[in-house]
Amino acid sequence: MKDNVSIIGSAHTNVNHDSAVKHVTGQADYTDDIALPEGALHAYLGVSDVAHAKLLGIDFSEVLAMPGVVGVLTADDVPGANDISPTHLNDEPVFPTDAIQFHGQPLFAVIAETRDIARRAAERAKIEYETLPHALDPITAQKAGYPHVTAPLKLERGDVAPAQAAAPNRIKGRMSVGGQDHMYLEGHIAFAIPGEDDDVVVHCSTQHPSEAQHMVAHVLGVTSNAVVVNVRRMGGGFGGKESQMNLFCAVAAMAAKKWNRAVKIRPDRDQDMTATGKRHDFVIDYDVAFDDEGRIQAVEGSFAARCGFSADLSGPVTDRALFHADNAYFYPNVRLNSRPMKTNTVSNTAFRGFGGPQGVVAAERMIEEIAYATGQDPLDVRKANFYGTKDRNVTPYHQEVEDCILDRLVGELEETSEYRQRRQDIIAFNKTSPVLKKGIALTPVKFGISFTATWYNQAGALVHVYNDGSIHLNHGGTEMGQGLNTKVAQVVAEAFQVDFNRIKITKTTTEKVPNTSATAASSGTDLNGMAALNAVEQIKERLVKFASETWSVSPEEVVFHANQVHIGQDVLAFDAFIKQAYLARVQLSAAGFYKTPKIHWDRAKGQGRPFYYFAYGASCSEVTIDTLTGEYRVDRTDLLHDVGRSLNPVLDKGQVEGAFIQGMGWLTTEELWWDDAGRLRTHAPSTYKIPLASDRPRIFNVNLADWSENRELTIKRSKAVGEPPFMLGISVFEALSMAVASVADYRECPRLDAPATPERVLMAVARLQAGS
Numbered sequence: 184m185k186d187n188v189s190i191i192g193s194a195h196t197n198v199n200h201d202s203a204v205k206h207v208t209g210q211a212d213y214t215d216d217i218a219l220p221e222g223a224l225h226a227y228l229g230v231s232d233v234a235h236a237k238l239l240g241i242d243f244s245e246v247l248a249m250p251g252v253v254g255v256l257t258a259d260d261v262p263g264a265n266d267i268s269p270t271h272l273n274d275e276p277v278f279p280t281d282a283i284q285f286h287g288q289p290l291f292a293v294i295a296e297t298r299d300i301a302r303r304a305a306e307r308a309k310i311e312y313e314t315l316p317h318a319l320d321p322i323t324a325q326k327a328g329y330p331h332v333t334a335p336l337k338l339e340r341g342d343v344a345p346a347q348a349a350a351p352n353r354i355k356g357r358m359s360v361g362g363q364d365h366m367y368l369e370g371h372i373a374f375a376i377p378g379e380d381d382d383v384v385v386h387c388s389t390q391h392p393s394e395a396q397h398m399v400a401h402v403l404g405v406t407s408n409a410v411v412v413n414v415r416r417m418g419g420g421f422g423g424k425e426s427q428m429n430l431f432c433a434v435a436a437m438a439a440k441k442w443n444r445a446v447k448i449r450p451d452r453d454q455d456m457t458a459t460g461k462r463h464d465f466v467i468d469y470d471v472a473f474d475d476e477g478r479i480q481a482v483e484g485s486f487a488a489r490c491g492f493s494a495d496l497s498g499p500v501t502d503r504a505l506f507h508a509d510n511a512y513f514y515p516n517v518r519l520n521s522r523p524m525k526t527n528t529v530s531n532t533a534f535r536g537f538g539g540p541q542g543v544v545a546a547e548r549m550i551e552e553i554a555y556a557t558g559q560d561p562l563d564v565r566k567a568n569f570y571g572t573k574d575r576n577v578t579p580y581h582q583e584v585e586d587c588i589l590d591r592l593v594g595e596l597e598e599t600s601e602y603r604q605r606r607q608d609i610i611a612f613n614k615t616s617p618v619l620k621k622g623i624a625l626t627p628v629k630f631g632i633s634f635t636a637t638w639y640n641q642a643g644a645l646v647h648v649y650n651d652g653s654i655h656l657n658h659g660g661t662e663m664g665q666g667l668n669t670k671v672a673q674v675v676a677e678a679f680q681v682d683f684n685r686i687k688i689t690k691t692t693t694e695k696v697p698n699t700s701a702t703a704a705s706s707g708t709d710l711n712g713m714a715a716l717n718a719v720e721q722i723k724e725r726l727v728k729f730a731s732e733t734w735s736v737s738p739e740e741v742v743f744h745a746n747q748v749h750i751g752q753d754v755l756a757f758d759a760f761i762k763q764a765y766l767a768r769v770q771l772s773a774a775g776f777y778k779t780p781k782i783h784w785d786r787a788k789g790q791g792r793p794f795y796y797f798a799y800g801a802s803c804s805e806v807t808i809d810t811l812t813g814e815y816r817v818d819r820t821d822l823l824h825d826v827g828r829s830l831n832p833v834l835d836k837g838q839v840e841g842a843f844i845q846g847m848g849w850l851t852t853e854e855l856w857w858d859d860a861g862r863l864r865t866h867a868p869s870t871y872k873i874p875l876a877s878d879r880p881r882i883f884n885v886n887l888a889d890w891s892e893n894r895e896l897t898i899k900r901s902k903a904v905g906e907p908p909f910m911l912g913i914s915v916f917e918a919l920s921m922a923v924a925s926v927a928d929y930r931e932c933p934r935l936d937a938p939a940t941p942e943r944v945l946m947a948v949a950r951l952q953a954g955s
């Protein structure tokens with residue numbers, strides 16, 4: 184019955200991002216493109232210029248005197264709770280009442296007829312305060328007796344002390360790992376339109392519309408059903424819009440309700456960079472014990488993070504750092520502690536990898552230490568410590584690794600990249616090249632997929648089939664460039680067996696799918712793809728019942744295939760069939776739901792199965808450094824990444840490439856610099872250097888492990904791709920480290936801190952040369 188005709192854009196095919204053409208032609212609508220209604224106002228934040236102080240009062244007389252200013256919003260104007268803490272710890276006010284806790288902290292908002300007026304007027308406020316001593320970094324904060332922003336986590340397995348005592352070798356060290364600004368192309372923005380009664384509609388750029396909705400309701404003192412949050416798309420989020428939109432949404436909504444006019448708030452780039460959180464920087468103390476072959480016997484680690492003035496997501500972020508402090512390696516005995524330190528800086532937040540990368544970098548540093556101490560190729564040390572499949576497969580959080588494919592994945596990349604030969608060639612090159620030095624490294628990644636907050640692992644979708652056969656798809660996830668909408672639409676297209684372009688991808692709105700989770704933890708497709716599939720299956724079940732009853736055939740004889748429905752001997756076009764189903768009063772709409780099976784987590788015990796499965800990857804990079812200037816370039820990178828059975832190979836490759844470059848930027852040129860007063864000095868692209876097109880590897884080979892298939896029943900056996908390849912950037916960092924080590928004949932582990940800016944590379948070279 185089935186012919187070879189197939190549909191366009193089913194799962195596992197290369198469908199372009201549904202908005203690709205709109206992105207590059209400027210036709211894609213972002214929040215700032217929404218036409219303003221008559222009388223719309225603009226808000227701008229006024230911020231502190233001191234890191235820690237007692238707030239005595241604010242004199243707004245010059246602000247209010249400025250023509251075009253409509254008014255100001257302060258803590259006194261908050262009708263409900265003055266709290267936007269995502270974890271409900273009540274430690275993050277919309278605007279503070281008596282304490283300034285970081286330089287650049289929003290203290291009030293000016294509302295004016297134009298954005299320019301609001302922005303200029305905000306500068307004219309006179310803030311009265313009494314300064315207090317401040318602590319900017321986690322170590323200073325620890326010394327000053329600052330508290331943790333949230334309870335620390337401890338992971339422990341085995342018996343560390345006896346293993347340390349018995350091990351022939353032991354190395355202790357400290358590593359600093361820098362933070363990162365999200366540098367999304369589209370900054371934060373919120374646009375609120377007041378409605379009747381308590382109602383308000385907020386258009387904004389967020390990964391978490393439900394939280395924005397709940398937070399606006401909380402701040403306004405109304406119930407959630409009065410608030411609608413809409414997100415068509417973001418111009419990038421990268422974790423920076425998982426919680427940080429709360430402030431902007433709350434301000435826009437409060438002002439809209441206060442003046443009963445639409446209000447938009449959009450900070451400029453400098454304010455976006457200073458007033459919103461970033462990736463956590465860490466200071467990591469490690470203690471690794473190992474045998475003479477380089478096999479790890481015991482690991483102890485303490486992970487202190489600069490969390491900023493409030494908890495925000497620092498609890499789960501620092502937890503995830505510990506969950507990834509093993510990376511791909513089995514630690515027979517291990518004890519890991521997180522130190523989520525309060526500091527007088529902006530409250531740090533989610534960023535691609537969510538603390539995981541900081542943990543993985545620490546694991547890779549320990550591998551390097553062992554390699555230099557035992558005189559081995561670091562790749563051999565890595566391989567000797569990989570998780571096994573039958574034994575040596577329990578993580579520090581007591582989850583068994585059941586799906587480790589690193590032997591094959593790394594083995595393949597080792598071959599295709601010709602790692603061994605090139606490493607020999609590089610060592611030979613370095614002997615005869617006095618100024619330019621090369622390095623090469625091949626690093627693995629293992630990344631746990633699922634939100635560690637187990638209840639977050641649920642999703643909903645709403646699918647309508649209209650009586651002309653067109654399909655309207657809505658799910659709880661948000662589109663930030665990653666291609667989530669495309670992938671979910673592919674799943675729906677395949678399930679209905681219709682062409683991809685029959686499916687209308689629509690904005691995410693809290694009106695259609697309630698109580699959604701953030702589009703985060705790389706789980707967007709896993710969760711929403713399954714929820715959408717569930718909705719389609721419900722509709723199809725009704726359609727099959729209708730067809731089998733009406734045509735008097737068995738349900739098995741009703742088959743959806745290639746834009747048609749086969750019913751016994753009859754063949755109908757999909758739309759003609761739908762029209763008949765409609766006339767027969769079949770319900771053509773369904774709400775789907777999904778929750779991830781198998782996972783559980785007991786944080787107090789530090790035990791459970793927080794992750795449904797793991798995604799794997801490997802990366803090999805070669806670099807050249809200039810030992811006179813510290814400058815470097817990436818000569819070649821080969822990536823091999825595991826996305827299970829890819830739903831869309833071109834989109835997945837795009838994610839892998841982008842994540843690698845972003846990870847490389849984090850560890851090389853992107854440096855956040857606060858001065859002693861606590862002022863972020865790198866608050867614009869002029870001083871904060873993200874990778875340019877010209878910084879990409881000169882040779883860049885990117886491949887998916889096309890043989891991989893998720894052993895768990897994920898959507899079409901695919902694996903999450905958003906975050907795991909971020910950590911592929913670590914191969915560049917380790918290659919830089921090898922190039923540095925060459926100046927002292929590889930006798931010593933260079934102990935580079937991240938980011939390895941040219942300045943740090945130069946200093947590390949000088950340090951090693953002086954020692955040798």
Ligand code: MTE
Binds near residue numbers: 418422703904
């Ligand atoms: N890709 C693009 N283009 N833009 C983004 O903002 N965010 C990343 C990743 N890839 C991001 C991206 C982050 S932090 C996550 S968690 C995932 O996408 C979220 O989307 P997903 O769960 O649908 O993969």
Ligand code: HPA
Binds near residue numbers: 496533
């Ligand atoms: N990852 C990303 N975002 C999150 C998580 C997580 O594990 N938990 C809560 N928000």
Ligand code: MOS
Binds near residue numbers: 705
């Ligand atoms: Mo991604 S950091 O989980 O938004």
